[in-house]
Amino acid sequence: MATLKRTKIAMSSSRLGLRLAACLLNISEARRKHIVENIAKAALGKNGQKHPEVSVLNIFSDQDYNRSVITIAGSINELGNCVLAACVEAFQSVDMGVQEGIHPCLGAVDLVPIYPLCGVGVEECGAVARRLAENLVLRVPGSSVFLFGEADLPRKRSLVQRRKQLGWFTRRDFSALEPDLGATPDRRCGLTGIGASPYVMNCNVTIDSQDLALGKEIASAIRGSNVNGLKGVQVMAFPHEGKIEIACNVESFEDQDVTETSEDSQYITYGVLGDHFSYISPHYIEAQVKKLASDRGIGTIGRALIGFTPQECKNCAEYAIQESIGEFWKIRGGVFM
Template sequence: MLIWSWAGQYCRPSSTTGHQMGPLAAGRRLVACLLNISEARNRDAVEKVARAAARKRHGGWREGTSVLNIFSDRDYNRSVITISASVESVGEAVLSACEEACRLVDVRNHIGVHPCLGAVDLIPLYPLGEDVGLEECGIEARVLAARLTELVPGTAAFYFGSADMPLHRGLAQRRKEIGWFRKTTDLSCTQPDVGGRPQSRYGLTGVGASPYVMNCNVTITTEDLSIGRKVASGLRESTPGGLPGVQVLALPHKGAVEIACNVESVQGAPPAEHWPSFSVGGSTYYHIPASLISTRVAELAGQHGVDMEGALLVGFTPQECRLLAEHAISQGIGEYWREQHGARM
């Protein structure tokens, strides 16, 4: 049986909510940061990191910024905090959240099935519209990485995507190069792109920019990780017959196996009418619908006598994220995630 669940799915505000799309939403050069921190079991710590993004250092709301969603997974011991602001101001919000995460999270104590190397594990910036380009987001990501390593001595970062100049290597490639998938704990020989030798309590952080990446997790009814890996291989973009833009891991999760997919946006015209598309910097991008991922998982799992149990879209599609960011910021809702009830522990 297919069970779809959304963690923070956007619903267009109606006139009865008291939140109207206002003129302040127009003209904002919005970006989103899906900040990944290696903590999900301490709810108070995760919320403090989110509040640090939404509030100024000395009190009061950070104008033009909203934390749209928090998604936490206890088995993974990982939280994704969706922060939105203009490209000019997103750095301050994300930097404050990262400083708080470095204060509260010690990656040496991390216990969870999801790979990670840093207390702040990933800082990706995604442009949310035509008026912000990837190059600009890449420059902002590099500035953010430099400031983090200056403000928190012992932190270090590697670049990916448009921040990785001039190579523009993707996140999956960079993670392979530094041993992220092996959950390497000895970083003494690691050469970060910015910062000195990483201290063990902070670890190593990925900082970059790319077209929007969704997270879609599908559960199959088995504890056999070898089956999960076969299903994952059949989905992976790099495999013949794989799905465009899909990077995937098979992980043990709540007594079953979860097929955890990063769904990257692909440049070009969508191959089918029902595939969503959007524009960034004059270029068209599309992403595979999450429903097609779940269908393929069900087919592949069925070949091994296993059923699909359910699917979870973590956060938002790029189109939903932009609409929600415009709405929340125009209404001055700094902690929109509280209205979403999106913190899952």
Template sequence: MASSSFGRRLVACLLNISEAHRKDLVETVARAALYNNKGVRREGTTVLNIFNDRDYNRSVITIVASIDSIGEAVLSACEKACGLIDMGAHKGVHPCMGAVDLIPIYPLGEEVGVEDCAKEARAVAQGLTERVQGTSAFLFGWADSPLQRGLAQRRKEMGWFKKTPDLQAIRPDMGPQPQKPFGLTGVGAGPYVMNCNVTIDTQDMAMGRSIAAALRESTPEGLPGVQVLALPHEGAVEIACNVESVKGSPTSQTTAGEPWPCFSIAGQPYCHVPASLITARVAELAGREGVSVKGTALVGFTPRECRGLAEFALSQRIAEFWKEQGRIRM
């Protein structure tokens, strides 16, 4: 990998936008993070990956830059997205409330603390509501000071899980009453969160919801840091997991004697449930009902992968890394 000088103060934003059918539009939003309105490249910024899901009509754009420059890159992408996506016309099976639905910012190493990301996230939320008139935002995680309410809790409070959210009942943290076409954007910070989706070969949503409930962190036999939804997907059911990093050393969480993947933020060790364990648990639960697993998709990267690829992309001055490496995962 590249010299550590390229890794200083790196953070990642996994920008979630409510569009996946128009690939050119999504790539236009990604490029807005990389180039200013005169086409001049922002140094030290790369887009590592674009994950598109047509059924969800949702894309996740992985933007990496230093903590000092991530804000402008993300805001430029958000401005572009808000100008191109109309939530009044959006259709998809994944719950969403905003043209830009989610802006999480994560530290990628020792040089940046979670509180630094929280401060930047609050600035991004403020900047979005100022630069795009009519947008509004709620805060979650470390950005939600002093309560630090988690994303799942904040989404529930905002009505995000409802089939048709009542925008008039929402009280955003920043900006006006949410309105179409922009909707409502969640902005937050914390240790890295992965997305791991496991598809089971059934259309039985009740079974999917039962498996999701069994995996969820809040249940007795659940997995630490795992938040789960069951959603219809391409004629099957997808168990869609947000995998939060949890505090702990490599030996504090193990599976079959193997330590969980671990990384460090400001001297504090964190680890996360491996995708292999999530897949195995889903396979076990589905297998009891005679149903098999069709496949597993990791949306983006593990924290360690994200850091390593970012250092490589920046050392090679590759801005559109997703394109050159063929990393768009449809």
């Protein structure tokens, strides 16, 4: 593994002239490490042709879920083609006909969200996502796509809406699904979601219990759709490594009253092209789960941020691209963010 002198990343995207976006590529494979890494490396180029303005920042694989999240960041002009190459590699290696895992999924490549990091807006990310979807169904026979967010024109339906419509949480009958692009989903490829939105964080908190009903109760209490829930937090509870994990997707929201913006406060904020996005902080989510668990007589084991906060992702992307580090995931432990 490569090493890197521990350093504070502090770049100015305007000074560097970078227009960056990120894709948190969700694939339905985690138990074969070499397969996951081959998919990540495909985004960086093959046959000696490398993409200097693209980097794989992180790979997170979960054995129980049998799901990996690969964070690919780069120039908005390069990112779509690089993510397409990773998707093609994934479809060659992952067969939904035999895939098993706790986490809900519909496709071998399950989710392809494009997020703006700096110098680009979410609308431009939506255009990249739509072109990616169109190219994917041409390149991979049997693949099919549903669109969400800024790629789903003109309705711009959210990922949550689309997943509910498609029965993402329970469906296994691929032949009954109706894609936006491509043919009726086949058993091997399944159905892939492609879209764009402001950055979405993934934050999981494990409670020291095997009681799934109790985990669902805690998840319901913090869900953003509930009156007293946490804004922008989509949440599910899963059995995980002999315990229960509270798995959260943390979406941005608009709130003029947000003033606290640190990791240790209730909120963090992020700005790109003059737009400002607020999020419930991972620290605060963990604190709320811990309190709810304690009220029920149990403790928590820890928190996992699957990748980065949006600011961390931007900082790492700028650094990796400036230093031409394509396989950044191998050295990120030596870098302060």
